[in-house]
Amino acid sequence: MLSLLKYKNINYSTLQLPERVHINLNKNAKRLALRLDNKSKSIRYTVPKGTSLSKAQSFIDKNYEWVIRCLESLPSDIILTDNCSFPYFGQEITIKVKYEESLKVKEITLNDTNLTIKTASEIYGNRLRRWIINDFKRKVNIMSKEKAATIGKEIKGVKTSDTKTRWGSCSHEGKLCFSWRLAFAPLEAIDYVVAHEVAHLNHMDHSKSFWALCQDLSHDYKAGKKWMKENGSELMRYVFPE
Numbered sequence: 001m002l003s004l005l006k007y008k009n010i011n012y013s014t015l016q017l018p019e020r021v022h023i024n025l026n027k028n029a030k031r032l033a034l035r036l037d038n039k040s041k042s043i044r045y046t047v048p049k050g051t052s053l054s055k056a057q058s059f060i061d062k063n064y065e066w067v068i069r070c071l072e073s074l075p076s077d078i079i080l081t082d083n084c085s086f087p088y089f090g091q092e093i094t095i096k097v098k099y100e101e102s103l104k105v106k107e108i109t110l111n112d113t114n115l116t117i118k119t120a121s122e123i124y125g126n127r128l129r130r131w132i133i134n135d136f137k138r139k140v141n142i143m144s145k146e147k148a149a150t151i152g153k154e155i156k157g158v159k160t161s162d163t164k165t166r167w168g169s170c171s172h173e174g175k176l177c178f179s180w181r182l183a184f185a186p187l188e189a190i191d192y193v194v195a196h197e198v199a200h201l202n203h204m205d206h207s208k209s210f211w212a213l214c215q216d217l218s219h220d221y222k223a224g225k226k227w228m229k230e231n232g233s234e235l236m237r238y239v240f241p242e
């Protein structure tokens with residue numbers, strides 16, 4: 001990783017940066033620039049290759065207050081812990097943790113609007129994360145297959161990811177991939193992202209015909225697309241207890 005921050009004999013990893021500021025050493029960049037990335041809750045510091053260390057340091061020092069203000073303005077995390085309510089597939093659900101000392105394996109069940117976690121220990125974050133990913137995958141798999149069937153296509157598999165750069169993708173072989181964080185989005189938004197990727201099975205571009213198909217495959221693609229554009233970064237707020 002460190003070698004990526006070196007150019008000739010300039011080692012940019014020696015720069016004094018505030019926390020959550022990451023250097024992006026770029027040979028095509030013309031000038032120094034700072035950009036807030038809502039999704040990763042960090043700031044990307046673009047440094048053209050060959051910039052002197054003193055110049056790179058003084059730029060960050062000059063903008064120090066802006067950086068801090070920007071990071072502080074980010075919405076706070078929502079920790080998925082006991083009694084926390086959060087949107088899940090378009091429904092507000094509440095976490096209920098029940099301690100049972102004798103329990104060997106943690107049990108998670110979703111009943112109506114209660115997500116009950118039966119556990120012997122207070123450490124259930126990872127287990128909850130796995131449950132959400134699996135449940136999301138199962139639901140989105142069904143949605144994808146149903147939509148694909150309407151255009152005579154077959155899905156070759158659905159994968160999940162936690163990528164900060166895209167909510168979904170579709171490969172040439174017909175494999176779809178979705179960010180499991182979509183589980184926290186309203187239904188029309190999930191529906192739109194699924195329709196979008198399924199439409200790519202027919203059109204590997206964003207042409208007019210692609211958007212026409214995307215519209216046919218979704219309930220309200222305009223509303224879903226708008227929600228994702230305006231609120232997508234909100235999905236990154238959900239974190240699991242340690």
Ligand SMILES: [Zn+2]
Binds near residue numbers: 196200205206
């Ligand atoms: Zn696309």
